[in-house]
Amino acid sequence: MPLSLLTGSPMRFVASSLLVAVFATAAHAAPPLPALGVQAEHITVSGISSGGYMAVQFHVAHSAIVDGVGVIAGGPYECAAGSMWQALSNCMEPSDSKPVPDAATSAARVADDAAAGRIDPVAGLAADRVWLLTGGQDRTVARPVMDALDAFYRRWVAATQIAYVTVPDAGHAMLSLDDPQANACDTSEPPYINRCEGVDAAGQLLAHLLGPLQPKAATASGELVTFDQSPFTRAGGSAGMSDGGYAYIPIGCRAGGCKLHVAFHGCRQSADQIGDRFATRAGYNRWAEANRLVVLYPQTTPRYGWAWSGNWPRWVFNPKACWDWWGYESVDYATRNGPQVKAVKAMIDQLTRPAAPSQ
Secondary structure (H helix, E strand, C coil), X not given: CCCHHHHCCCCCCCCCCHHHHHHCCCCCCCCCCXXXXXXXXXXXXXXXXXXXXXXXXXXXXXXXXXXXXXXECCCCCCCCCCCHHHHHCCCCCCCCCCCCCCHHHHHHHHHHHHHCCCCCCHHHHCCCEEEEEEXXXXXXXXXXXXXXXHHHHCCCCCHHHEEEEEECCCCCCEECCCCCCCEECCCCCCXXXXXXXXXXXXXXXXXXXXXCCCCCCCCCCCEEEEEECHHHHHHHCCCCECCEEEEEECCCHHHCCCEEEEEECCCCCCHHHHCCHHHHHCCCHHHHHHCCEEEEECCECCEEEEEEECCEEXXXXXXXXXXXXXXXXXXXXXXXXXXXXXXXXXXXXXXXXXXXXXC
């Protein structure tokens, strides 16, 4: 399999300056993430590709607060077992010699992490809802990987709470009706947002996770805010996330009481690569507007070199801005102690704080 999705092609050493990595700062910092008083008991997550893997990790790590997960072209928890090579083979294009981990193997990893207190108790998964989608033309994350994710969740979640959707003509992409420049249904190319006639992935997954929805709004009339991620990434120790993230705030949600959904982009879909296109065109915001749902769009960033993390610089190899689902940031990447998991949890904590009266 080509390494282009995770590593770029051709692979080569890129000289980087430690001084630049340590001391470079944005000319103008984005405003802080507002406190919005979202409902802490109504949090759901979803993601595409590496974002799908991240959604699974976050769900399993924080199952006590997450009610449900939607995954497009992802795979089971800790599939890569800390190995980029296993991620590229077993967890994307498995074969007889490099199979995707079976449900028992994945469940054992969950049990070990739960017993050690690295993730929430698995009992938190039982009441949750799961929505999965695989494309029949997806040559990046093969169908057996998604089948393994389905089998993984069935260890704890009743079949009636799981929806597994197959779109025969779909390639490797977010399937959206809200991007007038979306790729054809069967493609697997940047920006990895495709149009498949009649398929609204965001709407379908939100309806399954949240229950019956009001019809989506004609326009997303609320605010797409850019906020400063750096306080959260520094607190989490992440060197792989961007300085800025996005949040969609529907009209009326500044006053509190709305639900929260976290949407994780895939590789090559970060703001540094496609601007706000995922945050505006992946298909979530019009549904969010009509259903009092704040959508958080945390952002990774391409890194291939030295980066500052905590008190020390370290080497980070993630040139495609993938979420960490194989351990490029930390051996704890899939747990509550994972730098990116910690950063996103801190963002959620901020959004659940009571809304300021002036907002």
